[in-house]
Amino acid sequence: MVVPNSKAPDAVVVNDLAKTFVVPRERSHTLKERALHPLGRRHADQLDALSGVSFNVAAGEFCGIVGRNGSGKSTLLKCLAGIYRADRGTIHVRGRMSAFIELGVGFNPDLAARDNIIANGILLGLTASQARQRVDAVIAFAELEEFADLKLKNYSSGMHVRLAFSVMIQVDADILLIDEVLAVGDASFQQKCFDVFNDLRDRGKTILLVTHDMGSVERFCHRAILLERGEVVAAGDPHEVATRYLDINFKRDEPTVAQPQERGGSGEARAEEIWVEDALGEHKTALQQGERCVARVRVKVTQAVEDPSFAIAFVNEQHQNHFVAATALEQERTGRFEAGEELIFSVEFDNRLGPGRYHLSFQMAQRGGGEDIIDRWERVTSVVVVSSRSAGGLVDLPCDMSIARVARGRSSVVETLS
Amino acid sequence: MSVVERVVPAQLPPAREVKGPTALAGSFSRFVHLTWTLAVQDFKLRFFGSILGYLWQLMRPLMLFGVLYVVFTQAIRIGAGIEYFAPTLLMNIVLYTFFGDATGGAVRSVVERENLVRKIHFPRLVVPGAVVLTAMFNLALNLFAVAIFVFASGVPVRLSWLMLPLLIMALVVFATGIAMLLSALYVRLRDVGPIWEVIMQVLFYGTPIIYVIELVHVEWLQQLMMMNPLGAILQQVRHTVIDPGAPSAAEAIGGAPYLLIPAGIVLGLFALGYWVFSREAPRIAEDL
Secondary structure (H helix, E strand, C coil): CCCCCCCCCEEEEEEEEEEEEEEECCCCCCHHHHHHCCCHHHCEEEEEEEEEEEEEEECCCEEEEEECCCCCHHHHHHHHHCCCCCCEEEEEEECCEEEECCCCCCCCCCCEHHHHHHHHHHHCCCCHHHHHHHHHHHHHHHCCHHHCCCEHHHCCHHHHHHHHHHHHHHCCCCEEEEECCCCCCCHHHHHHHHHHHHHHHHCCCEEEEECCCHHHHHHHCCEEEEEECCEEEEEECHHHHHHHHHHHHHHCCCCCCCCCCCEECCCCEEEEEEEEEECCCCECCEEECCCEEEEEEEEEECCCEECCEEEEEEECCCCCEEEEEEHHHHCCCCCEECCCCEEEEEEEEECCECCEEEEEEEEEECCCCCCCEEEEEEEEEEEEEECCCCCCCCECCCCCCCEEEECCCCCCEEEEEC | CCCCCCCCCCCCCCEEECCCCCCCCCCHHHHHHHHHHHHHHHHHHHCCCCCCCHHHHHHHHHHHHHHHHHHHHHHCCCCCCCCCHHHHHHHHHHHHHHHHHHHHHHHCHHHHCHHHHHHCCCCCCHHHHHHHHHHHHHHHHHHHHHHHHHHHCCCCCCHHHHHHHHHHHHHHHHHHHHHHHHHHHHHHCCCHHHHHHHHHHHHHHHCCCCCCHHHCCCHHHHHHHHHCHHHHHHHHHHHHHHCCCCCCHHHHHCCHHHHHHHHHHHHHHHHHHHHHHHHHHHHHHHHC
């Protein structure tokens, strides 16, 4: 958990932070209910949102906080922001801190944008004169000059969000706490937000970003922290943390047994199990794109077979064979297997599949054209391919990209830009 | 891998601890700023979209005054023999309206501002504070109307009018104490709403507002009414501003030392309100 190259002092130090919520099963809000059920308060569940979280964020660091829903990341942010009081542990910060739990909190629909900007600025910690000075900059950033005096209730939701984001970034704090506000606005405004994040980072602001989007974690963060059930389970390199997050996120995702589960073939041998492993040999239901992995089938032979062919197919959700590995084309002589033998057929490959769910099918056939099927087991199990860097293709093949300038009037490459 | 260089800021202020929300959040000036901003915003919004705007705010106490005045001078005639009954009645109604606006508005204020409380770190006391301040704005404007009535009724200008701001301050302190207490309690106990409404009704009839203290011929009851801070303040306002002939609060309660009781109640409720609010403030965001 130690920051690499941590010459910078820590801007945020969180030590052993714990927060428990008491969630009453039946909330007694009135005197009558309390009088009738004096013991009612005992029917409460304890919810440990945070149990002993410790981490440091160095000044100038862009730190991502990731975790599944209910992992405690929002509670952590609210404790950091001073909205919740922690039950145990300490938080120390150096510098002015501003928290953005939600965009546009405290906006009043009946007031004009201008008035809202001032009110919101003061709410976020500016003085009245500072807030007034910044109004024009906020409106300019939001590109809402024509609508500055329009009441907020007449704004479109996109305009609303733009205004809120602009207010947020005009509050100059040394430490910014931001809760998933990225997924807002149209594409061009989103780009603008990204530019702002880069800019804030380059200006040496310390930023804690709570998000689900592993893409932005890898894109912006120097470091990331993964929360799971109120504890820090990983901290460090954004890519590793993102990978770990995707891992955890899909772990609970039981492989769905697809139906109809067709089983066919003459039955000299039967596949008993199909699974996928990562490079370390661990069974996986989620695969990271770009990593080496192995699909394996365990087959029990009941009658001797000679040179059977094996095939494993990854079937995508459109029921297409997305990727098929078959021995028939490569290796005709697979050997003779006696009755009672058990064998394992493995397909090792670099996972270039696009993100999504894939079902695995297995087929074993007699030597020859593959018509005499011994065992066919379709859509047995499934794996999810996760990626934080896919551009959206069905496959992500490794490739080199370059741009070359072609000199006018000629067709030969004169200069390669890299 | 991230390839971006980290920019290290030149200097950092010393570390401070984040302790969670409190009533004042450490900064009194921010509390004042924010209370002022919210109160002004509320005040503006109240008249938004209405043609008569502020006049409506004035209308409420004036209408009540008009009805009561007619009833008590023509029908029941309890105000008939009393000097300056009209300005006294109006003044009482305006002050009571302020008290009701400030306390009644504060009860639900924290819950109504739930969105802010749960998402922004700011001094929690701002919320009931802004309600009281908005009520003060209204009071200031309503007092103009009272002033017109006072002059029109031929009440002479006196040096003792300088006491008025002090008495109003006492009323504000009283209202603020109750506002803090109720708004904090309401978060966990929603009964506070109706309970306070009943108490306000009791106070309206149990305080010499629509009648005068001289009409209460039972001595202990008179004293009891003056022990209620609202009663003592209204009585003193009447004595110093409108009619020096009317008994002062000290006279009505049976001696100046007894005034320590309403004064003690005001200060006690303020302290209690602040204590309860401060105690609840850290957890308000969770209990909502």
